[in-house]
Amino acid sequence: MPSPPMKIDFVINSILMQLDAGTLRPGQRLPSIRDEAQRLGIGKNTVVEAYLRLVGQGVLQAKPGSGYYVVRTPQAAAQKLSAPPAMATDRLSLLTEQLDRRLPIRPGDGRPPTEWLETSELRRYLSYQRFQEADSYNSSWGYGPLRERLCGAFAERGIACRESQLLMTHGANHAMDLVIRRYIRSGENVLVDDPGYYPLLAKLALAGANAIGVTRRHDGPDVADLEDKARKSGAKFFFTQSLAHNPTGGSITIGTAYAVLRAATDLDIRIVEDDPFADILPYTAPRLAALDQLERVIYIGTFSKTLAGSFRTGYLAAAPRLASELNDLKIATAVSTSAHDERLIFQLVEHGHYLKHLRRLRARASAATTASVDALEALGLTIRRPIGGGFYLWVELPEHMNSEHLVHDAAKAGIFIALSANFSIRENPSPAMRVNVAYGADPTFIAWLREKLEDR
Template identity: 85%
Template sequence: MQLRAGTLRPGQRLPSIRDEAQRLGIGKNTVVEAYLRLVGQGILQAKPGSGYYVVRTPPAATQEHKIPLVAATDRVSLLAEQLDRRLPIRPGDGRPPTEWLETSELRRYLSYQRFQEADSYNSSWGYAPLRERLCGALAERGISCRESQLLMTHGANHAMDLVIRRYVAPGDNVLVDDPGYYPLLAKLALAGANAVGVNRMQDGPDVGDLEAKAKKSGARLFFTQSLAHNPTGGSITFGTAYSVLRAATEFDLLVIEDDPFADILPYTAPRLAALDQLDRVIYIGTFSKTLAGSFRTGYIAAAPRLASELNELKVVTTVSTSAHDERLIFQLVEHGHYLKHLRRLRARASTATTASVKALEALGFSIRRPIGGGFYLWIELPEHMGGDDLAHDAAMAGIFIAPAANFSTSRNPPPAMRVNVAYGADPSFIGWLGDQVNRR
């Protein structure tokens, strides 16, 4: 307080640790920690044998920079809002709430474990015991994978970035789900590639559209999310999966299958990688949707040659992934904490989905089945709710929404919205949405 008020000025010596502890009636260790934090912030300077001196005064609270409120009307602002979290009501968020991912039990374990083990650089492929465990998890999903075929990444986005850097050149046509994963569209644009949208149905990609677009575009890659699709919430059926792989063979497509919710979905759910056995499918998994997003831990499973090529690129671009995070995740799995956490997460998602569907159907929306078991619902909006104004209106009410334009290769897709089931029944969101629907 004295520093902010200007009572203590640059060059002045602070009271000794003993005097300050006696004055405040606290332990000397508490004073030491406070002084050291101020040294770390560049506010104090420690002079051995002399004491602590003021170097500069901290800015007043009124001078702190505030991030301006911006509606999520494009892919960059949509991603930025998910990180900055400025709007309190969050049906447009792509992630589950923090309290879903960090229960008190899990948080206590992580706090204890985080600095229990230290190491130098990780293996270029990632922490071996975790990779072995993941190969076992893939086997349960019907995917045969050796450790030499699996490399760790900094989450699913890093995995996609590696695939794009290695196999996509500027000007290439690349097939994607439409609507589909919006950060992928931004990555392809950054690489100078042309994203060609394949109509996404509730039971998977429209196979006829996939075949037509593959033939016309000459594309060699197809990015898709088979299960609990982001943003529509739908999941592929076995029949559609077989047809997608038949088209991939006919048009020589490399298929990149993203499976971010695998750990809370049935092992027996249809996966392209299981039907194909990593022949022409690259499989991407992540812990970012089921553990705290700050872990940024994911993996790629692929044919040996492709896995080796992608790992070489990883080494050149990022050297290695985090040994600390990978060890932590392995310990969570090994000791059963992760399994208990997943059970709670499934239950929360199921309860929230039921509540969200009920609230949205009460407004007249038709929610397509199957929902898929993930975190998303897709609602088609009345024609008058199209355009950027909707996101601006929501932001003014403190509501973060994710309109269809962010997820499509089309500039003017039909009005729609992704809804995170964790927030879909929020009374403030439902009230606002009902008002918007009733406007003519």
């Protein structure tokens, strides 16, 4: 959720969008302050301030003892909102909406809600610590104590890693960008999950590489498809997310992991494994990096999914020669990563705050997953639960919902959705959407989805 002043605008824009869509009409009573605060996951004072501003603009009327009522639909707002932006109709606009957060109901979001990541205890600690220590530039490899602690965490995941194999990055996306810039040439064929992580597809396109989709199943990549496309294309890199897969929510099984590594060895493929949810997943979950011990696997992780996304702190581990080459590129292009943020994260880990936070985060994700699956199954949809945890559900849709017009229709109702076309290399992927478990049971989203499912 945005900062407090932006949260007020967030509530105001949500109401204006509902007015424009006709879901709120003159004379209609708004939800109570408490109900709206709970729905949006914000403080009641924020809702009060937003309602009062709309009263001042003549949009709402306050009736003591009764609530707030719509007086009129502002013409300027209606004109502005009548043509919703083309959000989530392509990969760049999907990422833009996740950053700008213009729509209030967010089943298509790739991130957990801010209130999941910054509990009051954690926020107080961060506010106190942020400027307690100052330094100039960080080490070129990153903050030493945090890298040492990460090597210990890797050992718990079954990955043997020395500090000389581990460099800090500005998040997982920066780590992927380093790999692409160092090893992928324009015109080169590269294998990726399909459906898969859409910012990666944008990075490969920018590099001039040819992304070739390997069918992603709930239990991992389709090994036969991987082998077939690797032989035909000659591709030497395969980018994959083994666990809590974005967007499908599936996780690789041990048998599939062994088969993928066997194929990679036979075909001389280097694997780039992204593990953004590692800290809330079981240590014993099958990771390609653990089976391979960083011989042909480049292992990427981040704190941006489990702490505030603004940290932009991640890491990359690889064989010593590759780690050195990639760190040299990091120095040439970004100089160093943030000593402030890395020191903060280390202090959170060292003092036990991070572990407590992770326990709360797992519990929230588990409860939200159950609620979202139940709500979506009640619509007659078949939902596969995440294996071992994670934040995503992959919801297959009927054929008549395979249209970008669906995105605009959702946006008019204040709903942000992410359709399968954004995650796939295929020209006409099967209709589906990624649903963030934090928002999958939202009553407005469920009501809108029910209407679209019935609209044949």
